[in-house]
Amino acid sequence: MVTLTMIARVEDGLPLAASMQEDEQSGRDLQQYQNQAKQLFRKLNAQSPSRCTLEAGDMAFHYLIEQGVCYLALCEASFPKKTVFAYLEDLQTEFHDQYGRRVPTVSRPYSFIEFDTYIQKTKKSYIDSRARRNLGSINTELHDVQRIMVANIEEVLQRGEALSALDTKASNLSSLSKKYRSDAKYLNTRSTYAKVAAGAVFFITLIVYVRFWWL
Template identity: 75%
Template sequence: MLLLTMIARVADGLPLAASIQEDEQSILDKPFWQSQAKQLFRKLNEQSPTRCTLEADTMSFHYIIEHGVCYLVLSEANFPKKLAFAFLEDLHSEFDEQYGKKVPTVSRPYCFIEFETYIQKTKKLYTDSRARRNLGSINTELQDVQRLMVANIEEVLQRGEALSGLQGEQLTICPVCLRNTPRRKYLNMRSTYAKLAAVAVFFIMLIVYVRFWWL
């Protein structure tokens, strides 16, 4: 489940838009998670990882940074990372088109709060079980979610400095940010072949099962 979504300006952490899953019972302390998100925004700068997952017990924060704007979502820890980041990429595309040119000049918090309507609509697409089955061919740069930087939210927020230069430190589990490199293209291609092989094996097993059943 995608629970809390927030969009903020990286330069000063100014919240631009937000949305909370009001009917979700598992997120009991909404002010706490909002506070965690705002603290994280204040840790970001131009050197921060542009794609990152921050683990928080049974929850996970996922964020992307594009054109000086951070798109962040809080999800249950077992929610697929690929879908969470595809959701953020979707928000980025729409938000940047509507408000991208206005972001550097605004000074009032949540001045694009009307964007919540789009957030809620998109959230339903990525959380509805029937819709999720149709998202297997998501067009996103985050196909290889295993290469995302992963850290612990408490350790990050306790640091005195900004969230940057995490590579090589103990709190980083997988300190490789995504880049458009030949290595990433190779991994994406290998991942695609693995998925095709899995589908082929499934159909072969299905055929064998059907033949065995009717014999």
């Protein structure tokens, strides 16, 4: 289930709205997770990946950034990623419709705290088992969750490294992977040509030898 939802302005990390679901059975300290979320908001910038999952033990932060606003949810690591990002996209659409024009002008934290009412209602609909079963049919345009960058929240916060740097590293790894595949394909092609050439030389040599023998 989603235990914490927070919305913040990317430019300066200012929290705009939040909703917390107390979970007395698990004994989790949600205040600690909330503090981590605030630290994360301060590390975001225009170059940060627009969608990211940050692992936090048996929990995970998931966020998406749209039009200068970050929408973040904390839930159990086993909770379906597709469901979480569909939930966040739903929040983004409604929040932008209601407050999009006012976001750049506010200076007080949690200026849109009344948005909690919509968050609570939307969260219930996505937690409902029937809604989750039908999610595939109603979210056909949802981004491929397999491409969402995954990192560890503790490593990101302890290193003091901007998420844009992680995105750059991920892009570099992707480029290196593509280069490796390209080089491997080139070497395989050369190997094939070498085998064909060797076979051709052997065949020609055989023909010359046979003709010489019969002559």
